[in-house]
Amino acid sequence: MSWLTEAPTSRSRLGSLASFPFSLWLFAFLLSGIGLLFLHSTEPTKPEYLGQTYRQTQAIVLLGLGLIPFAWVRRRTLLGLSPWIYALSCLSLLLLPFFGVTINGARRWFALGAATIQPAEFAKPALILALAALLRDRREDSWWAGLLLPGLVLALPFGMIASQPDLGSALSLIPVYLAICFAAGASGRKILLLLLLGLLAVAALYPFLHEYQKARILVWLGLDQLSGNLGAGYHLKQSLIAVGGGGLFGQGLGQGAQNVYDYLPYRSTDFLFAVIAEETGFFGSSLFVLLYAGLSLLIFRRAAQIPDRFGRLLCVGAGAFFASHLLIHTGVCTGLLPPTGLPLPLLSYGRSSVAGAWLCMALVAHACVRGERSLAGGARA
Numbered sequence: 001m002s003w004l005t006e007a008p009t010s011r012s013r014l015g016s017l018a019s020f021p022f023s024l025w026l027f028a029f030l031l032s033g034i035g036l037l038f039l040h041s042t043e044p045t046k047p048e049y050l051g052q053t054y055r056q057t058q059a060i061v062l063l064g065l066g067l068i069p070f071a072w073v074r075r076r077t078l079l080g081l082s083p084w085i086y087a088l089s090c091l092s093l094l095l096l097p098f099f100g101v102t103i104n105g106a107r108r109w110f111a112l113g114a115a116t117i118q119p120a121e122f123a124k125p126a127l128i129l130a131l132a133a134l135l136r137d138r139r140e141d142s143w144w145a146g147l148l149l150p151g152l153v154l155a156l157p158f159g160m161i162a163s164q165p166d167l168g169s170a171l172s173l174i175p176v177y178l179a180i181c182f183a184a185g186a187s188g189r190k191i192l193l194l195l196l197l198g199l200l201a202v203a204a205l206y207p208f209l210h211e212y213q214k215a216r217i218l219v220w221l222g223l224d225q226l227s228g229n230l231g232a233g234y235h236l237k238q239s240l241i242a243v244g245g246g247g248l249f250g251q252g253l254g255q256g257a258q259n260v261y262d263y264l265p266y267r268s269t270d271f272l273f274a275v276i277a278e279e280t281g282f283f284g285s286s287l288f289v290l291l292y293a294g295l296s297l298l299i300f301r302r303a304a305q306i307p308d309r310f311g312r313l314l315c316v317g318a319g320a321f322f323a324s325h326l327l328i329h330t331g332v333c334t335g336l337l338p339p340t341g342l343p344l345p346l347l348s349y350g351r352s353s354v355a356g357a358w359l360c361m362a363l364v365a366h367a368c369v370r371g372e373r374s375l376a377g378g379a380r381a
Helices: 010-018 022-045 052-066 068-072 075-099 119-135 143-162 167-183 188-208 211-220 231-245 272-305 309-333 351-371
Strands: 101-103 106-112 115-117
Touching (some): 022 052, 022 272, 052 068, 052 351, 068 351, 106 119, 115 351, 119 143, 119 309, 119 351, 143 167, 272 351, 309 351
16 A cells, blocks of 8 residues: 555644545535535436436445545655556547447447446546646746647647537636646736637637537527527527526526426536526526635635645646636526536536546645645655
């Protein structure tokens, strides 16, 4: 068990246990419980949704408890494994076109009996770990070391995930990359310039998007009224009806019309927030957003308290992971962003999504427990 720790004294055991982020862990369980509540309300609405709450509960309990020992993995061990974890993640994405299964027109999953695994969800914590390891010793504020080299680390999983196609998951990697680079010392001016260049690149790549992606963008911009009710605009319209139908206080748990009468698609995954808004209204959904955003803010606060660079970057990446998913998921459900499928970690149904979220929490726990005994570069603890 030397990969965990080397015969710690009783005092060091108590110290490391005290530094474990129990409050964040309980916060994550609270959000997961809220998710189970609304998953349960969707179950009676569609036969294939039956059993989702039970399977999700299993995944939450097993991962939430099973990953606690990860906090005590030796820092040197984790740093040594980081490139291999990243490479394995990229390899799994690379093999999807050959061995993956196609569901709803996208090849994003490996089939394991009756279960499926979505490698993109595991690529997210793997990217956080890889970027934190890469930038932990960076000192100079240069384009190459601060942004372009980590950008190459981002580009590989980004390109493979976007080609599945899974544009939502691919886009969620960008805020993680930018946040880690900024925390590692990249100047805000360079990041803003990079964002501007990225927007220009997106505009240039528009002709190469899938036809359904183009149609969704046109509907979102209001340039394709014909597809607004059916086709590419159907998901957005039904989500907006659900959100608006919630009013101030909602229609009640399990009583939302869009949910009960099967109008809202993917309501246990990509449009779960629309169910929350319909059934709890403006006040309930706003409170939920504040709670979820609070998890990210608390993780960022932990990052500011961690003395070693590697642990700090892990926390920043994990905080950006939750924040970016909240922004994109709620933005899509409310029409602020073009429709693209992205689950809400810890809440939306999907055991791969649950695993990715708890792995990010495990990175935070490792940073908190191991950080105090690390050197500036984080390589010897």
